Structures are given as C-alpha cells and as structure tokens.
Amino acid sequence: MSGAVPSPAEIAEALLAAARSAGAEAADAVVIEERSSGIDVRAGKLEEAGRSESMQLGLRVFMGQRSAIASASDSRPDGFSGLAERAVAMASEAPEDPYAGLAGPDELSAARDAAGLDLDDPTEEPEPAALEDWARAMEGAATAASGIAQAEASASWGRSTLHLAASNGFSGGWSSTMSSLSCTAIGGEGLGMERDYDYDVRTHLGDLRGAEEIGARAAERALARLGPRKPPTGKATVLYDERVAGSLIGHLLQAINGAAIARGASWARGLMGEAVLPEGLDLLEEPHRPRVPGSRRFDAEGLPTADRALVEKGLLQSWLLDLSNARKLGLSSSANASRSARSGPSPSAHNLRLTPGSATREELLADMGTGLWVTSLIGATINPNTGDYSRGASGFWVENGEIAYPVSECTIAGSLPDMLRRIIPANDGREHTGRVIPSLMIERMSIAGA
Structure with a gap:
C-alpha cells in the first residue's frame, strides 16, 4: 500500500x-x-x-x-x-x-x-x-x-x-x-x-x-395548501403529481424484485410476460445516463450493466436480480446488485424511464373533470402478496377541470396490479433525475374523506 x-x-x-x-x-x-x-x-x-x-x-x-x-x-x-x-x-x-x-x-x-x-x-x-x-x-x-x-x-x-x-x-x-x-x-x-x-x-x-x-x-x-378540507368519499379520478408519482413505480419495482420473487412474497410472481402496465408503455432501465446519480458501468458484484426494458409495451420482461437470487430462480443475474459496506448484495433498480404521455399535467387536470390531485403521500399499507393499496394523501380537489380547494386527511385505496394497468402518464418527467416518471392519472380510485 x-x-x-x-x-x-x-x-x-x-x-x-x-x-x-x-x-x-x-x-x-x-x-x-x-x-x-x-x-x-x-x-x-x-x-x-x-x-x-x-x-x-x-x-x-x-x-x-x-x-x-x-x-x-x-x-x-x-x-x-x-x-x-x-x-x-x-x-x-x-x-x-x-x-x-x-x-x-x-x-x-x-x-x-x-x-x-x-x-x-x-x-x-x-x-x-x-x-x-x-x-x-x-x-x-x-x-x-x-x-x-x-x-x-x-x-x-x-x-x-x-x-x-x-x-x-x-x-x-x-x-x-x-x-x-x-x-x-x-x-x-x-x-x-x-x-x-x-x-x-x-x-x-x-x-x-x-x-x-x-x-x-x-x-x-x-400558501396554496391553506384552508384544506376533506374531499367527498367515493370513486373518483386521482392524479399523482410528478413529485409523488414515482412511488407507484416504486411499488412495482418492489413486486418484481428477485428477492421477493424467490420468497414467493409478491403479487407479481406469476406475471412474467403478462400485462403490468397499459399497452404501449415501456419501463426502461438506463444505467449509463450521464450526470445522473444512479448511473454505473457495473453493479455491486462486478457484472456489466446495460440498457434494457423491464416492461415493454405493457408486458413484464424481467425481474431485478443479483447473483444469489438469480441462482435461486434458475436464471442469470440482471446486474442489479447493490450493497453497502455492512451488508451483502441485494437487487435494486438503476435509473428508470417510463414512457411519457402527450399531455401536460395541466391538460390532464382539465381532462379529469372532477377528482383529486395528490401532491403529498403519508404512510402506506400495502399487502405485498395481494397488492392491496391504501395511503394517506393530501393535495387539491378538482371540479370541472379546475382546482376547487386544498385537501388533507384523506385516504386513497385500490388494487396495485389494477391501478398500474390503468395509469395515464403526463409528459412532465424531470430528465436529470434517476427516475424519469411523469405525473400519473388513474380513474375510478376509492377516496375516503368527509
């Protein structure tokens, strides 16, 4: 030395x-x-x-x-x-x-x-x-x-x-x-x-x-959040703001993580090759994007990383795998190993990009008519085996395509597998971030408010 x-x-x-x-x-x-x-x-x-x-x-x-x-x-x-x-x-x-x-x-x-x-x-x-x-x-x-x-x-x-x-x-x-x-x-x-x-x-x-x-x-x-109310209880369209929309894709990543698949503890375990997103949407892994924190030429086990589709045209293409979990499943590693100094390798996604839509967030707000624009999420109750989803939320209630009043202390719920197959993306993903995920709209969500 x-x-x-x-x-x-x-x-x-x-x-x-x-x-x-x-x-x-x-x-x-x-x-x-x-x-x-x-x-x-x-x-x-x-x-x-x-x-x-x-x-x-x-x-x-x-x-x-x-x-x-x-x-x-x-x-x-x-x-x-x-x-x-x-x-x-x-x-x-x-x-x-x-x-x-x-x-x-x-x-x-x-x-x-x-x-x-x-x-x-x-x-x-x-x-x-x-x-x-x-x-x-x-x-x-x-x-x-x-x-x-x-x-x-x-x-x-x-x-x-x-x-x-x-x-x-x-x-x-x-x-x-x-x-x-x-x-x-x-x-x-x-x-x-x-x-x-x-x-x-x-x-x-x-x-x-x-x-x-x-x-x-x-x-x-x-200032826009002052004087919040509770929204009406019932079924309505929900628009996840770009700041929180990545959490939905994060739940999908948890479901296709090789460690969860190997344990049999994932609602996605039987969905390889099946629809997990709307037809026409891709979820791409891009580990070589310049000036993005999650970029890397190799993973934590020294395997070469490469651009690939996790989801292509809505159909699931790959698990997130390190060597150990790949061997358990009889597969090859997808070079998704990450680790710290205190722990061994485990699967984790690199940079991601979801296919954007053609509409701006403002255009989706206008199109949704009546519904909830979610700008903040609080806590989570998600069943990893069934995908049952419930989260506290705040944001703004929308009527006739325009913001009516701020909202707090409400709960949004649904089934993740169903929700993800119905997302409608905007075009406002931020290019410099590790996960380029735009605002996402989902119709017919359950809302518990007033």
Whole structure:
C-alpha cells in the first residue's frame, strides 16, 4: 500500500490479501470514502453547520458455501488482519447457502470505472459561506411571500468514492459528487398552519436551479395548501403529481424484485410476460445516463450493466436480480446488485424511464373533470402478496377541470396490479433525475374523506 493516506482501491486490495491470509477461500471487499458539508438556516438564523468525513470498509468472505460479512470504519492497515479473521470465524459457523458465491471471471464487466458518465464534478468544494448564502437566499425568498410565517432551508455538497475488489479478479470503482438545495415554507397561523417544499439535487453544482426560485416555489406551494378540507368519499379520478408519482413505480419495482420473487412474497410472481402496465408503455432501465446519480458501468458484484426494458409495451420482461437470487430462480443475474459496506448484495433498480404521455399535467387536470390531485403521500399499507393499496394523501380537489380547494386527511385505496394497468402518464418527467416518471392519472380510485 503506497502513500501516507491509502486510496479506497489500495484498501480494498489490502483487505483481500488479509482475507486470503486468514484462510478465506474467496472474498470481496467494498470501500466507500465520503466527504460532505451542509448548512441549515431557520427563522433567519444559522441553525446548523456541519462537515463530515468517513470511510466504510466491508469484507465478505467465503468458506465453501458458507459466507459472512465484517465491516469497519477504521482504515488503518494494522486492523485489517483482525477484521479478516473475524469474518472467517463467522463464516465458519454460518449455515451453508448453495446459492452463495462470486461471479465467474467470464461474467465480469470489462469496464472498471465510470468513464463517460460525468458523475464527478471537477468544481471545487463550495466554501461554507457560499452554502450559507444559498440557504439564506432560499429562506429569504420564501419569507418574502405574504402569509409565510417561517421557512427553513438547507444547502449541501458531498463527494463519494467507491471501490469494489474481489478474488475473482475484479477491481473497479468511481467517484461521484452531489449538490442539493432544499427549502420548506410554513404558511398560516396556529392550527391552520400548512407546509410545503421545493428542492433540487444534482451531480454538478452548476446545474442547480437558483436558490431564490426554490424558496419562492416552496412558499407558493405552502400558501396554496391553506384552508384544506376533506374531499367527498367515493370513486373518483386521482392524479399523482410528478413529485409523488414515482412511488407507484416504486411499488412495482418492489413486486418484481428477485428477492421477493424467490420468497414467493409478491403479487407479481406469476406475471412474467403478462400485462403490468397499459399497452404501449415501456419501463426502461438506463444505467449509463450521464450526470445522473444512479448511473454505473457495473453493479455491486462486478457484472456489466446495460440498457434494457423491464416492461415493454405493457408486458413484464424481467425481474431485478443479483447473483444469489438469480441462482435461486434458475436464471442469470440482471446486474442489479447493490450493497453497502455492512451488508451483502441485494437487487435494486438503476435509473428508470417510463414512457411519457402527450399531455401536460395541466391538460390532464382539465381532462379529469372532477377528482383529486395528490401532491403529498403519508404512510402506506400495502399487502405485498395481494397488492392491496391504501395511503394517506393530501393535495387539491378538482371540479370541472379546475382546482376547487386544498385537501388533507384523506385516504386513497385500490388494487396495485389494477391501478398500474390503468395509469395515464403526463409528459412532465424531470430528465436529470434517476427516475424519469411523469405525473400519473388513474380513474375510478376509492377516496375516503368527509
């Protein structure tokens, strides 16, 4: 290991060497180095200023079909032997798992970095004073709006470097940056107070929307929520705003996750090749989109990622699979493994894109006639086996295609499999996000209100 401060790549290779010395038959190591800073402003005062630096080390070892993971936050080399010995001792006592094991050398990605994805902003880390200026600008823009009682704003920046190395010959990693601005505004007085927010998150600092714009938008949204009522109980059309529409697709992803399928605990387990979305809609996985946080050339087991359709023309095409769950199902991994330093691989989706519609959100609101425009969701009761769906919601009641009044304390319910097959997408998905999911309209939803 060279240099006074070892790199994540050097640490990962040293962990593998320690695992071999401790008697491991195979091993992989993940090292994550993070650096971040943030500023919170509230009621015109600096609420919190923080900076953190951390190193997370995870070592997974195999003894035949037995495996175990040990993790640490100390990157000093003199502790690696103890970490490896602890992992080997745990693996020796672990139950056998016939599906455990690393990828074969012929399965590994040829890419070993994030070349072409532009995830690491070369801009210098912003000074704390700059972060505070942006936070104060958001807070000031929000409180400048008449009727806003208070606002809180946050500005943050971070850089993360990840490296994965394994005894099968894989060694690769990448660095990425993340900048964010967020503001929550509170309008009204006493028990009549309402809050709402706006935010922006980007890999590159220069791509962030303006602080004043974010603060003003948060205030506008909070003021629009004042004086809410409960909607009438019954069947009506529901329009999920783009800010919350991704949750519907998230529920589909949970249902097609290979871990749930292998356990038999998913309402989608018998739907491969069947309709899960309306005919003509695709749900695409796009792991190579530049400047998007979820982009990667390889997954957490070193397998190559690629663009593919999870759903094509409404028909389910693939589960989300890592190696272990793929083996349980007699399939090949879809290169969807993700992991932290403290846990082993598990399936997770990369960047997604749902086929957009031709109408704007405003046009869908006009077309819906009477119904509920949902802008916030609270809690969830979802049966993973049947897909029965119930969530608390707030937003706006729409009559004759126009907003009539704000709504709170209502429940929307239905059957997820049926709901997803009836979605009508708008065209307002945000291109810079990891999940480009537009506003989604669903007719004949059950609403419990007044």
